[in-house]
Amino acid sequence: xxxxxxxxxxxxxxxxxxxxxxxxxxxxxxxxxxxxxxxxxxxxxxxxxxxxxxxxxxxxxxxxxxxxxxxxxxxxxxxxxxxxxxxxxxxxxxxxxxxxxxxxxxxxxxxxxxxxxxxxxxxxxxxxxxx
Amino acid sequence: xxxxxxxxxxxxxxxxxxxxxxxxxxxxxxxxxxxxxxxxxxxxxxxxxxxxxxxxxxxxxxxxxxxxxxxxxxxxxxxxxxxxxxxxxxxxxxxxxxxxxxxxxxxxxxxxxxxxxxxxxxxxxxxxxxxxxxxxxxxxxxxxxxxxxxxxxxxxxxxxxxxxxxxxxxxxxxxxxxxxxxxxxxxxxxxxxxxxxxxxxxxxxxxxxxxxxxxxxxxxxxxxxxxxxxxxxxxxxxxxxxxxxxxxxxxxxxxxxxxxxxxxxxxxxxxxxxxxxxxxxxxxxxxxxxxxxx
Ligand SMILES: Nc1ncnc2c1ncn2[C@@H]1O[C@H](COP(=O)(O)OP(=O)(O)OP(=O)(O)O)[C@@H](O)[C@H]1O
Ligand SMILES: [Mg+2]
Numbered sequence: 001x002x003x004x005x006x007x008x009x010x011x012x013x014x015x016x017x018x019x020x021x022x023x024x025x026x027x028x029x030x031x032x033x034x035x036x037x038x039x040x041x042x043x044x045x046x047x048x049x050x051x052x053x054x055x056x057x058x059x060x061x062x063x064x065x066x067x068x069x070x071x072x073x074x075x076x077x078x079x080x081x082x083x084x085x086x087x088x089x090x091x092x093x094x095x096x097x098x099x100x101x102x103x104x105x106x107x108x109x110x111x112x113x114x115x116x117x118x119x120x121x122x123x124x125x126x127x128x129x130x131x
Numbered sequence: 132x133x134x135x136x137x138x139x140x141x142x143x144x145x146x147x148x149x150x151x152x153x154x155x156x157x158x159x160x161x162x163x164x165x166x167x168x169x170x171x172x173x174x175x176x177x178x179x180x181x182x183x184x185x186x187x188x189x190x191x192x193x194x195x196x197x198x199x200x201x202x203x204x205x206x207x208x209x210x211x212x213x214x215x216x217x218x219x220x221x222x223x224x225x226x227x228x229x230x231x232x233x234x235x236x237x238x239x240x241x242x243x244x245x246x247x248x249x250x251x252x253x254x255x256x257x258x259x260x261x262x263x264x265x266x267x268x269x270x271x272x273x274x275x276x277x278x279x280x281x282x283x284x285x286x287x288x289x290x291x292x293x294x295x296x297x298x299x300x301x302x303x304x305x306x307x308x309x310x311x312x313x314x315x316x317x318x319x320x321x322x323x324x325x326x327x328x329x330x331x332x333x334x335x336x337x338x339x340x341x342x343x344x345x346x347x348x349x350x351x352x353x354x355x356x357x358x359x360x361x362x363x364x365x366x367x368x369x370x371x372x373x374x375x376x377x378x379x380x381x382x383x384x385x386x387x388x389x390x391x392x393x394x395x396x397x398x399x400x401x402x403x404x405x406x407x408x409x410x411x412x413x414x415x416x417x418x419x420x421x422x423x424x425x
Contacts, residue, residue, distance in 0.1 A: 004211070013169065015317050018350075018351055022350075031381050033381070033382040033385055033386075036350075036351070036381075036382040036383065036386050037382075037385070037386050039350075039351055040352070040353050040386045040390065041350055043351055043353040044354060044390075046352055047353075047355060047370075065363060091391045097196045098355070098358065098359055099354045099392075100356060100391055101354045101391045102353070102390075104391065105354065105389060105390035105391050105392075108389040108390070108391070109389050109390065110350075111387065
């Protein structure tokens with residue numbers, strides 16, 4: 001996978017993460033709806049990395065599977081990790097002052113969603129949306 | 132208070148900068164004309180060069196040691212260099228051209244140092260050190276002007292960003308009692324705050340019962356944007372105004388549903404035109420085509 005990298009530590013970085021994702025989604029030939037879904041999911045995950053994960057890094061690139069092309073995005077941080085994943089996925093659950101929708105919503109907006117996390121071990125989330 | 136005796140090199144350099152400043156300025160200005168004349172108007176910058184030499188002279192009269200960059204004695208020099216870099220920027224010079232302009236003082240300075248050393252008996256031994264002190268001093272002046280140039284450019288950019296922040300969030304009156312805010316671009320926290328405040332202010336000011344927030348120009352609606360929008364709607368409601376959110380394109384509508392955002396409390400419309408029609412309707416207006424009898 002070719003790699004685009006964005007350091008995530010501020011609001012502006014989240015904007016940059018969206019731009020990189022949008023560009024790749026266009027390159028992968030995703031339709032406008034699919035672009036929007038992926039970009040929105042990445043916006044949520046990248047902001048979680050900034051707010052809950054204490055900052056981290058995003059990597060993004062195209063992926064191929066036979067005739068299909070997709071965009072894969074990974075958000076990684078060395079933050080506190082997520083102790084109770086089921087709760088984190090629950091709509092309305094937040095430890096901050098958000099709506100508590102981003103994490104579960106992001107999962108519904110992509111095709112593949114993979115989480116690696118443990119308390120004190122940081123969080124790595126990889127998502128793919130196919131064209 | 133006694134000032135410590137300066138090194139022979141500093142003393143020589145000081146003497147040249149103090150006593151030969153008129154000669155230096157003439158030669159410096161001539162070098163500037165050779166370098167920039169025709170291409171740039173450096174008249175203002177030349178005036179600042181004169182002021183710089185005057186400021187340097189003032190410091191050296193009080194203490195012949197060359198003021199190091201960053202010291203209190205350096206501050207008056209920095210102030211002049213800020214002015215100088217501003218003039219250079221206005222004349223269309225780049226940051227490096229601005230530093231070059233300052234570096235052009237070197238040749239005249241070296242020439243005068245050499246002449247002075249030749250005039251005085253035993254002056255030659257201090258010459259190498261004095262040349263070194265001179266080049267270091269002028270380098271620092273040049274770098275300061277370079278930094279000042281960049282700082283002023285950053286200031287300009289920051290000011291423009293602030294202006295943009297306000298410019299891009301106009302609250303417009305569409306009809307008596309109907310306000311609209313067309314949002315464009317990224318709704319980062321700072322801008323959303325501005326939008327929210329200016330809309331609420333305008334609602335109070337005009338006593339408008341209807342406000343339309345148009346997000347046609349907002350590419351991504353995520354939970355943060357939604358949260359800001361919902362807060363604005365709630366605050367407007369407390370002030371007696373009803374909000375309509377327009378510009379929800381099909382792809383945004385689908386994404387919002389998957390995110391699990393609940394906008395059922397808010398009237399939403401696909402286009403600003405649709406929203407205006409609803410607002411007019413609720414305000415008791417009827418819109419119809421005229422001219423053709425029924
Ligand atoms: N990268 C992360 N590191 C640590 N905790 C996380 C991370 N991502 C999510 N969480 C936890 O999962 C919770 C739910 O996340 P979710 O994105 O759904 O809600 P939120 O960020 O609190 O609010 P919003 O709806 O505005 O996104 C967070 O409140 C946080 O406790
Ligand atoms: Mg979140």
